[in-house]
Amino acid sequence: MWSIVLSTFQRSGHSIVVVGSGRLARSLCRSLASQLGSASVSVLARDGAAAAQLARASAVVARVSGTSTVFDGFALDDAEEVLVRVRPEVVVCCASEQSPYEKRTQPTRWTELIGRCGFGLTLPLQARIAARLARVLSRVSPETLLVNGCFPDAVNPLLHALGLRVLCGIGNVATLAACLQAALNLPGQRELAVLAHHAHLDGPREPDQEARAWLAGSPMPTVTGLLAGYRALPRQELNDLAGHAAARLLADLLRGEAAHTSVPGPLGLPGGYPVLVQDGQIRLNLPAGVSQAQAVEWNTRAGERDGISVRDGHVGYTPGAAEELARYLPDIAAGWPAEALDEVGDQLLSLRHQLRLAQPAAA
Missing domain, CATH: 3.40.50.720 (NAD(P)-binding Rossmann-like Domain)
Structure with a gap:
């Protein structure tokens, strides 16, 4: 030890x-x-x-x-x-x-x-x-x-x-929310609500795929422009920002202070949501007019940019990801239940070992 x-x-x-x-x-x-x-x-x-x-x-x-x-x-x-x-x-x-x-x-x-x-x-x-x-x-x-x-x-x-x-x-939507807070020069995130997935750490391919944000309850139309400079930072720098934002969340959590912020995976939900954290508990703090069901469905679809979805205890892949994976592990490519986590992990580790030994394709 x-x-x-x-x-x-x-x-x-x-x-x-x-x-x-x-x-x-x-x-x-x-x-x-x-x-x-x-x-x-x-x-x-x-x-x-x-x-x-x-x-x-x-x-x-x-x-x-x-x-x-x-x-x-x-x-x-x-x-x-x-x-x-x-x-x-x-x-x-x-x-x-x-x-x-x-x-x-x-x-x-x-x-x-x-x-x-x-x-x-x-x-x-x-x-x-x-x-x-x-x-x-x-x-x-x-x-x-x-x-x-x-x-x-x-x-x-x-x-x-x-x-x-x-x-x-921690990280992901919390990092993006912290960046928006800085871009808007806000003292805190009480008036800021962000709905975003891990995939939104990169800019969207299409405008309608962008993260969603609200300020004082009103939708923000300029998210892409506000985040552009922060997304250009090296990913390691974004990780440092994620750690700092996480420390603030944990400090508030331990002190029992109310923390208005946005976090990924609250209550086991897919993607990231605006929340209120207080007294060791967490609840969604969605803007008016956005239901939990709508927010969950939006995040699930946004997560498909990562090639995957988790619905009702089942892991599935997008068609493109499934086609690629099927060349190596066709049974996994068809999707798998949550209970198969360790078995699927072992198969991926074995595949990783094989592919790491192969030279990468020429650029």
Whole structure:
């Protein structure tokens, strides 16, 4: 077990567990270090040394920021032991079995297949660690809230179909809402409502495919123009913004303060919605004239840009994605029930291994 604790500060205040040591987890931890005040944050990662390093760096940020937040790090294999001992108020999953940056850093036939099918192809690999955490929490710490940062627009509906509790997600629509808040120079998001899916991190192919936003209850017609400069930022920068916005959400959640914001996957719904978070609970805060059924259907259709949909506990692919996937895994291409998550994940890992060994096609 790897651990780093600044012994001059004792554990006190709120308790959070962050799972992961990648870009999103790093941004989240460093933002929590400056926003929480008195709290303890335990970092869990498959590489225990990486968890300890992240904890050490975040502790420095906390000291410089003048907060008494304490950080320590552990291997993910020790998750159940840590959760039993710490009894965190919130667990944030920022770890998955598939990096979103692989297509940029190590392009292979596998990343080419993702490009042709859509990011939704990786859904099982985004979901399995979050599902395992949800199962452990239901057994050893059922009062703990689970927040998922890995493709929550589709993963959270899948977890919900499996009967696993997840409060909401972070990133995606929350990042876009934060960017709109900055573009409009708003002090907060009380008057801002955003309806958007993970697919909207990129600009739309057609104007009618754009994210929807309302200011003080009135539809905003200029979303594309307002978001253009932010969408042009490197994706790693957007991940940093997502971590900072998530830290603010968690701080409000732990303090019991009302937070008007937009989040992905609330209540296990597909896509992202405007919400009110308060006292550990979450409810939709849709503009007048927009029903929950309408918002869910709109987000489900928007998610097809990722090549996938999750409806009534069943995962399906768009025709183009299914055709591409059928060349390798025809049974999966036909769709699969939520209960097949682990089996489908194993088949995708096997396919990934094969395709990573193949040279990418010539440009």
